[in-house]
Amino acid sequence: MIDLLKEVARGKRGARDLNYGESLEAAEAILGGRSTPAQTGAFLIAQRLKLESAEELEAFVSVLRGQAYRECRKPGIDFAGPYDGRQKTFWASLPTAFVTAAAGVPVTLHGSAPLPPKYGVVLHDILRAAGIDPLRLSRADAIAAADRSGVLFADSAKWCPPLGQLHGIREELGMRTLLNTAEKLVDYACSPYLILSVFHNTVIDRLARLVSRLGYRKALIVQGVEGSEDVFIHRPTRIHTVEEGRCELDLLDPETYGLDTEMPEEEAAWTARKQLDTLEAVLQGGGHMAHYNQTLLNAAVRLHLAGAVGSVEEGLYTAKPLLDDGSAWKAYTAWQTALREASPAGSSPLRQAEARKI
Secondary structure, rough: HHHEEEHOOOOOOOOOOHHHHHHHHHHHHHHHHOHHHHHHHHHHHHHHOOOOHHHHHHHHHHHHHHOOOOOOOOOEEEEOOOOOOOOOOOOHHHHHHHHHHHHOOEEEEEOOOOOOOOOOOHHHHHHHOOHHHHHHOOOHHHHHHHHHEEEEEHHHHHHHHHHHOOOOHHHOOOOOOOOHHHHHOOOOOOEEEEEEOOOHHHHHHHHHHHHHOOOEEEEOOOOOOHHHHOOOOOEEEEEOOOOOEEEEEEEEEEHHHOOOOOOOOOOOOHHHHHHHHHHHHOOOOOOOOOHHHHHHHHHHHHHHHHHOOHHHHHHHHHHHHHHHHHHHHHHHHHHHHHHHHHEEEEOOHHHHOOOOOO
């Protein structure tokens, strides 16, 4: 590990990218627990300063996949959003997952306890607000809920133990590392379709090459809300489509579909409770029009990605009835009920208050 550190941490002029074999060696040492905490931290910081290559990322993804539990299911979409959550905006991917599942396309959601650099509201927090304890949720419980709803939730700490073991050191570093990208690509359900979030435009080329090397049938790399995979509803979104080794840029403009909507002025912070209340309102065919339309557009984009519809416009016509007739809500309640029965968050007054709408 020391020899590899010397290569990536020589400074601005001396540092070099590791080749794939060297990267595998580093990944196996770090993810296998053979690297010391100091070596692991130094490597992650050095990579952050140097900027990791597609080959380095591919090696870490490969080792993570080799140490993860993967439940290969009916072909669907992996929603690979940021693990550091949301601070200021609606998490549209959550209701979108149940619209997509109601249309017959399975979905995988995955995440962890809050992580740097954002430390926003994460899926774990929203589950607790719904009366579900994610720490008590087993892989078998998650699979059973997916069988009932079409939506699989993978807690990365349980499904990929090395990620759980490195959580503490990542909190101590307090910054984004290559693991922020690699953890999104473990692909717990062997999905042929991927929608991947990206924050900076500068990494698109590397990620496109990485996605192609990982063998996805088709992927969308989205520069969305708060660096997530959620397309905007009040302005155009840059989306890169990766398919058969090609990467093409499109600008998705909601105005094209008559959906351009001003976002509401938010007076309260986006707590887990607010995220839960908002997504439930949308899934029942209501809520603020901006959140409803954002869910509708995101669902249409994903249905088009999976080949379930021939265009985004057709996706809108497919998704809207699923929101309005209760189909998406039915998928959500089946999922939520299965998880809550398997891992109740407890019966304290606070937990009861958090779960009052469920």
